[in-house]
Amino acid sequence: MDFYRGLAYGLGEAPKFRKVDLFRQIQQGIEQMNQERERCILSGLSPFI
Numbered sequence: 793m794d795f796y797r798g799l800a801y802g803l804g805e806a807p808k809f810r811k812v813d814l815f816r817q818i819q820q821g822i823e824q825m826n827q828e829r830e831r832c833i834l835s836g837l838s839p840f841i
Contacts, residue, residue, distance in 0.1 A: 796814050796815070798818070799815055799818055800814060800818055800821065803818065803822070805821055
């Protein structure tokens with residue numbers, strides 16, 4: 793459980809108490825990172841589109 797709390801901290805989140813909430817929080821944090829990464833890639837390619 794400490795690993796998942798550390799992962800949530802690493803994603804910039806304050807970890808939730810319940811395990812199911814913590815897993816959902818980590819999943820949303822990873823999805824948000826992926827979306828931000830895609831936006832950065834697309835904004836860097838915008839002159840070529």
